[in-house]
Amino acid sequence: MPELRKDPIIGRWVIIATERAKRPTDYAKEPVLIQGGSFCPFCYGNEEKTPPEIIAYRSNGTPPNTPGWNLRVVPNKFPALGIEGDLERSGEGLFDRMTGIGAHEVIIESPDHQATLGQLPEKRIEDVLWAYRDRIVDLKKDKRFKYVLIFKNHGAAAGATLEHTHSQLITLPIVPKRVREEVDGAKQYYLMKERCIFCDVIRQEQGSGLRVIAEDDAFITLAPYAPRFPFEAWILPKQHGASFEEATSGLYEKLARALKNLLQRVDTVLDRPAYNFVLHTTPMREDTELYYHWHLEFMPKLTKVAGFEWGTGFYINPTPPEVSAQALREVPAPAPAFP
Amino acid sequence: MPELRKDPIIGRWVIIATERAKRPTDYAKEPVLIQGGSFCPFCYGNEEKTPPEIIAYRSNGTPPNTPGWNLRVVPNKFPALGIEGDLERSGEGLFDRMTGIGAHEVIIESPDHQATLGQLPEKRIEDVLWAYRDRIVDLKKDKRFKYVLIFKNHGAAAGATLEHTHSQLITLPIVPKRVREEVDGAKQYYLMKERCIFCDVIRQEQGSGLRVIAEDDAFITLAPYAPRFPFEAWILPKQHGASFEEATSGLYEKLARALKNLLQRVDTVLDRPAYNFVLHTTPMREDTELYYHWHLEFMPKLTKVAGFEWGTGFYINPTPPEVSAQALREVPAPAPAFP
Numbered sequence: 001m002p003e004l005r006k007d008p009i010i011g012r013w014v015i016i017a018t019e020r021a022k023r024p025t026d027y028a029k030e031p032v033l034i035q036g037g038s039f040c041p042f043c044y045g046n047e048e049k050t051p052p053e054i055i056a057y058r059s060n061g062t063p064p065n066t067p068g069w070n071l072r073v074v075p076n077k078f079p080a081l082g083i084e085g086d087l088e089r090s091g092e093g094l095f096d097r098m099t100g101i102g103a104h105e106v107i108i109e110s111p112d113h114q115a116t117l118g119q120l121p122e123k124r125i126e127d128v129l130w131a132y133r134d135r136i137v138d139l140k141k142d143k144r145f146k147y148v149l150i151f152k153n154h155g156a157a158a159g160a161t162l163e164h165t166h167s168q169l170i171t172l173p174i175v176p177k178r179v180r181e182e183v184d185g186a187k188q189y190y191l192m193k194e195r196c197i198f199c200d201v202i203r204q205e206q207g208s209g210l211r212v213i214a215e216d217d218a219f220i221t222l223a224p225y226a227p228r229f230p231f232e233a234w235i236l237p238k239q240h241g242a243s244f245e246e247a248t249s250g251l252y253e254k255l256a257r258a259l260k261n262l263l264q265r266v267d268t269v270l271d272r273p274a275y276n277f278v279l280h281t282t283p284m285r286e287d288t289e290l291y292y293h294w295h296l297e298f299m300p301k302l303t304k305v306a307g308f309e310w311g312t313g314f315y316i317n318p319t320p321p322e323v324s325a326q327a328l329r330e331v332p333a334p335a336p337a338f339p
Numbered sequence: 340m341p342e343l344r345k346d347p348i349i350g351r352w353v354i355i356a357t358e359r360a361k362r363p364t365d366y367a368k369e370p371v372l373i374q375g376g377s378f379c380p381f382c383y384g385n386e387e388k389t390p391p392e393i394i395a396y397r398s399n400g401t402p403p404n405t406p407g408w409n410l411r412v413v414p415n416k417f418p419a420l421g422i423e424g425d426l427e428r429s430g431e432g433l434f435d436r437m438t439g440i441g442a443h444e445v446i447i448e449s450p451d452h453q454a455t456l457g458q459l460p461e462k463r464i465e466d467v468l469w470a471y472r473d474r475i476v477d478l479k480k481d482k483r484f485k486y487v488l489i490f491k492n493h494g495a496a497a498g499a500t501l502e503h504t505h506s507q508l509i510t511l512p513i514v515p516k517r518v519r520e521e522v523d524g525a526k527q528y529y530l531m532k533e534r535c536i537f538c539d540v541i542r543q544e545q546g547s548g549l550r551v552i553a554e555d556d557a558f559i560t561l562a563p564y565a566p567r568f569p570f571e572a573w574i575l576p577k578q579h580g581a582s583f584e585e586a587t588s589g590l591y592e593k594l595a596r597a598l599k600n601l602l603q604r605v606d607t608v609l610d611r612p613a614y615n616f617v618l619h620t621t622p623m624r625e626d627t628e629l630y631y632h633w634h635l636e637f638m639p640k641l642t643k644v645a646g647f648e649w650g651t652g653f654y655i656n657p658t659p660p661e662v663s664a665q666a667l668r669e670v671p672a673p674a675p676a677f678p
Contacts, residue, residue: 002419002421004511013513080655082341094347095543096344099342099343101340172352172653312515313516
């Protein structure tokens with residue numbers, strides 16, 4: 001008998017197939033392979049093909065917009081929003097709109113065209129997380145914005161248009177609906193219980209162990225109880241905190257380790273799938289410290305997953321999280337890197 | 340400058356690209372072509388390859404589960420939910436679950452393997468709508484259920500696994516989140532204004548005409564103000580009503596005409612794309628008559644649309660609804676059928 005399960009934070013029900021559950025080997029293998037060979041605006045020597053860099057991490061004192069960097073953040077050449085101008089709100093009868101003001105930036109995670117994020121050394125992944133933090137801290141000063149959305153698309157199937165490893169950042173003058181629901185859901189729970197719901201989930205999952213993928217002193221990686229997608233995984237800090245950008249500095253090193261660990265497990269178990277991840281941190285200028293709990297949500301894009309949810313907004317997940325967690329947990333860690 | 344627009348019913352903001360907006364010709368053509376040639380369980384003579392039919396429309400008095408039908412409704416051979424058993428609710432610490440009780444049926448829309456829904460005669464499309472109604476009316480009697488979700492996936496890119504034209508029906512012991520938000524949003528508006536928000540949208544769109552695709556005495560086809568997807572379109576009855584299944588009988592004939600009209604326009608403008616549509620009708624056993632307004636939501640699955648929203652739950656639509664509405668409106672109607 002399949003199950004209906006409810007996400008405890010936002011209240012969304014999903015169908016979890018429990019019989020004939022799809023195991024890792026039931027998914028068609030379509031590994032993301034870096035092709036290389038054609039012109040890439042994110043490689044050394046092509047710095048003038050992107051808009052001028054906003055920040056870069058360089059270990060050798062080379063000047064801006066020249067080779068020698070380990071990481072660069074540049075404006076997106078084809079931004080979804082415009083950074084200049086006033087935020088103007090207007091109505092059109094019963095409709096509401098705003099000018100599309102916002103930053104749209106690209107974090108070029110490495111000069112190495114061939115490496116995926118999961119293959120980078122932990123120190124380089126830590127740099128990526130510091131870049132996220134530095135950009136959030138800077139963009140929070142801009143009073144026009146209410147949210148910084150940071151996400152990564154890896155592989156064409158997950159929406160990446162360039163294969164050179166990178167993430168993206170979009171600042172918004174509104175709070176995205178999915179984040180709003182999460183913050184409001186966590187607040188409701190806190191009002192009832194005086195506890196953070198994410199902390200409660202962590203405690204319960206530690207107790208059962210059924211959906212734990214990995215854990216160390218600082219982070220726990222879980223398959224959520226009611227996942228929308230097969231092999232969805234969340235990385236949560238064990239110490240409560242609402243803001244990714246206000247984490248204690250040692251935490252980025254540990255998150256880099258947890259993220260690399262997850263990406264390597266996924267590459268091994270699912271054969272280098274396309275994936276997305278999204279950083280969930282608190283909206284700006286809202287005091288959510290008591291009840292919100294930042295985390296990272298990871299979802300591989302497995303082919304041959306039916307398009308049911310595309311239209312209906314309702315999810316059928318053919319792999320229970322207990323099955324995906326076990327498969328990811330039991331792979332030897334550190335998993336072998338692909339050459 | 341791009342715009343942020345808010346859906347007036349559920350409050351979701353989306354980014355609408357207004358410069359460099361993508362026109363129909365900017366989307367890669369990947370027409371859904373019916374291949375035929377291999378075994379099909381939905382064709383005449385293969386009736387025993389599906390579970391026994393629940394209903395069938397036959398004009399010639401042939402017995403059940405034999406050829407001669409115009410339309411068949413059968414249980415899905417690989418159901419997402421199980422129809423037998425009691426609905427059992429249980430907790431697992433702070434998590435909530437139910438047994439996955441529900442019907443999962445397939446509406447085989449025509450015996451013709453080669454025809455798409457948009458190519459069927461209006462009378463046959465009307466049969467499909469009557470089948471939706473008949474099944475909803477029957478399934479509403481089952482007290483375990485709160486919602487009947489009816490949807491169609493056309494083309495592999497939209498999640499269809501069989502090419503023979505069909506739609507699907509799933510009954511659920513919960514109300515899907517997207518429907519819940521719509522019903523609640525409409526109720527809030529009604530409490531403020533004592534008017535149906537969908538009726539207000541229709542009136543406003545008739546006034547401006549900017550986003551109207553087609554209109555007759557009974558139905559209006561609109562590109563919604565804040566669409567998630569390029570070329571998204573809604574077909575709304577002009578007369579207020581919460582329940583599709585309680586529409587006056589003449590309305591199904593007119594909806595068949597409006598749906599065929601939209602599908603033909605889309606096939607011409609976008610070259611036979613994969614698509615989904617979802618019927619939005621009221622939840623069962625809730626009195627939403629004053630404020631909810633049933634309708635049909637259609638979205639083509641255009642390739643090369645970035646996967647941004649996959650992870651973020653936030654939508655960037657590269658084609659403003661004014662552009663998509665104009666393109667669909669201006670194609671000669673009735674558009675040519677493809678052979």
